[in-house]
Amino acid sequence: MPTITAARSWYPDYDPAHGFAHIRRVYNLCERLGREEDANLKILRAAALLHDAKSGPDVREEHHIASAEFAQQVLHAEGWPDDQISAVQHCIRAHRFRDRTEQPQTIEAQVLFDADKLDSIGAVGVVRALAYAIFNGQEVYFSPSERFLSTGEREPGEPHTPHHEFIYKLRHIESQLFTPSGKALARQRHHFLVHFFEQFDAEINGLC
Amino acid sequence: MPTITAARSWYPDYDPAHGFAHIRRVYNLCERLGREEDANLKILRAAALLHDAKSGPDVREEHHIASAEFAQQVLHAEGWPDDQISAVQHCIRAHRFRDRTEQPQTIEAQVLFDADKLDSIGAVGVVRALAYAIFNGQEVYFSPSERFLSTGEREPGEPHTPHHEFIYKLRHIESQLFTPSGKALARQRHHFLVHFFEQFDAEINGLC
Numbered sequence: 001m002p003t004i005t006a007a008r009s010w011y012p013d014y015d016p017a018h019g020f021a022h023i024r025r026v027y028n029l030c031e032r033l034g035r036e037e038d039a040n041l042k043i044l045r046a047a048a049l050l051h052d053a054k055s056g057p058d059v060r061e062e063h064h065i066a067s068a069e070f071a072q073q074v075l076h077a078e079g080w081p082d083d084q085i086s087a088v089q090h091c092i093r094a095h096r097f098r099d100r101t102e103q104p105q106t107i108e109a110q111v112l113f114d115a116d117k118l119d120s121i122g123a124v125g126v127v128r129a130l131a132y133a134i135f136n137g138q139e140v141y142f143s144p145s146e147r148f149l150s151t152g153e154r155e156p157g158e159p160h161t162p163h164h165e166f167i168y169k170l171r172h173i174e175s176q177l178f179t180p181s182g183k184a185l186a187r188q189r190h191h192f193l194v195h196f197f198e199q200f201d202a203e204i205n206g207l208c
Numbered sequence: 209m210p211t212i213t214a215a216r217s218w219y220p221d222y223d224p225a226h227g228f229a230h231i232r233r234v235y236n237l238c239e240r241l242g243r244e245e246d247a248n249l250k251i252l253r254a255a256a257l258l259h260d261a262k263s264g265p266d267v268r269e270e271h272h273i274a275s276a277e278f279a280q281q282v283l284h285a286e287g288w289p290d291d292q293i294s295a296v297q298h299c300i301r302a303h304r305f306r307d308r309t310e311q312p313q314t315i316e317a318q319v320l321f322d323a324d325k326l327d328s329i330g331a332v333g334v335v336r337a338l339a340y341a342i343f344n345g346q347e348v349y350f351s352p353s354e355r356f357l358s359t360g361e362r363e364p365g366e367p368h369t370p371h372h373e374f375i376y377k378l379r380h381i382e383s384q385l386f387t388p389s390g391k392a393l394a395r396q397r398h399h400f401l402v403h404f405f406e407q408f409d410a411e412i413n414g415l416c
Contacts, residue, residue: 016348028414122416123408127348130335134342140224140335188416192407199400200331206236208330208396 001042002074007049010070016131018052022119026051029115029185036181039107043084046075047091047112062099068092097169097176104178114182117173122189125170126196129162138162143201166197209250210282215257218278224339226260230327234259237323237393244389247315251292254283255299255320270307276300305377305384312386322390325381330397333378334404337370346370351409374405 004027011020027048034044054066068089075085091112094104097120104110120128133140139159144167148154152168174190177183202208212235219228235256242252262274276297283293299320302312305328312318328336341348347367352375356362360376382398385391410416 014345016342021349025412025414032414122411123404124349124411126334126404127338127408130338131342131348134224134339137222140339141229141332185416189411196331196334196404200335203330203332203397204233206233206240208393 001078002046002049004049007053010050010053012056015135017128017135018055018132022128023049023052025119025124026112026115029118030111033111033115033179033181033185034108037107037111037179039111040087043087043091043108044111046071047088047095047108048115050074050088051092051095051112051116062096064093064096064099097173107179110178111182114177114179114186117177118182118185118189121170121173121186121193123192123196125189125193126162129165129170133162133165141204143204163197163201166193210254210257210286212257215261218258218261220264223343225336225343226263226340230336231257231260233327233332234320234323237326238319241319241323241387241389241393242316245315245319245387247319248295251295251299251316252319254279255296255303255316256323258282258296259300259303259320259324270304272301272304272307305381315387318386319390322385322387322394325385326390326393326397329378329381329394329401331400331404333397333401334370337373337378341370341373349412351412371405371409374401 004024007023008020011023013019027045030044030048031041034041050071051067052063054070055063059066071088071092072085075088087106087108090102090106091104091109094102094109095113095116097117104113119125130140139161142159142161142163144164145155145158148158148164149167154160154164170193174183174186177186199208212232215231216228219231235253238252238256239249242249258279259275260271262278263271267274279296279300280293283296295314295316298310298314299312299317302310302317303321303324305325312321327333338348347369350367350369350371352372353363353366356366356372357375362368362372378401379398382391382394385394407416
């Protein structure tokens with residue numbers, strides 16, 4: 001079983017969006033949801049520790065594919081049987097919000113998906129969306145246009161900001177989770193997230 | 209009168225914490241509070257545009273002092289009378305939370321102080337505190353220790369994070385504003401800020 005200490009070395013030292021703090025939170029959420037959903041915790045813990053291991057800017061393949069391949073190497077070297085390695089790889093390949101070609105079929109894959117997505121909403125979701133934007137030099141203060149709100153297409157010159165990411169992706173996460181325990185946790189985080197961007201927009205526009 | 213276009217050139221192109229977006233919001237808040245408080249809007253607008261103009265990493269003097277000196281140069285070149293330049297400089301020198309040697313004596317200085325501090329709380333305050341931390345490579349995810357909460361001193365190895373900045377400074381801002389209109393706006397922003405860090409801490413610690 002990969003240890004938390006070993007896993008730490010697979011992630012960058014400083015990345016508030018996708019660094020090891022994210023992995024630890026997803027790991028803890030997997031423990032919690034995994035018990036409630038009666039999932040195989042060995043599969044789930046390995047999947048949690050490995051799910052973003054190959055996600056740096058040098059990854060040409062999509063990070064979920066590259067991380068699943070890396071998981072194969074790590075677990076094979078540890079002597080895991082092939083069926084368990086495949087189960088971990090399925091969790092990792094199916095965790096990506098933007099790629100739905102492989103849907104989570106097992107309860108372990110559904111729990112990893114939900115745990116990973118829970119860490120994208122709530123106050124932590126706000127922090128990660130901001131950290132990603134700031135790391136990538138994106139604008140932070142720009143209210144989405146009417147056009148973007150109604151069609152998802154930006155006006156000419158309209159930047160992509162954390163608020164745009166909220167409209168495009170983050171506000172839809174709650175409705176796309178799989179497990180009852182994940183959905184129960186998501187409700188309050190979702191409402192907090194919505195409240196945050198409403199308040200942010202109102203302050204930016206001098207309404208409160 | 210310095211124009212908004214001229215003022216833009218005094219601030220860095222990209223700084224989500226102290227860049228020009230902050231200046232514009234403070235300017236707009238100064239207009240709003242300034243009308244309600246019957247302040248001199250000419251003094252106030254110039255002070256708002258100039259108040260952080262010299263705040264880069266190359267400023268050896270404290271930024272409020274250096275910006276007040278820069279204001280003297282800019283307004284003198286525009287032919288402003290000395291007493292009006294002094295009034296603007298007083299606003300700028302007295303706006304700093306961490307230096308109380310020059311307290312805001314005039315209504316214009318009190319409005320600038322309040323407008324600048326309103327932009328440090330609420331959802332915008334959260335974003336700016338995070339942006340500052342990420343720009344400076346600070347840790348983002350670390351709950352303040354019991355020792356820090358009770359004494360303001362960190363445990364050995366305890367990082368300074370946005371949450372620590374909230375405990376040390378941001379939660380005290382509401383009670384230190386000067387004007388009735390500033391205090392009225394601060395109330396809801398303060399509650400939002402407190403709610404944010406409570407939620408953030410609960411998520412980090414797996415409590416919700």
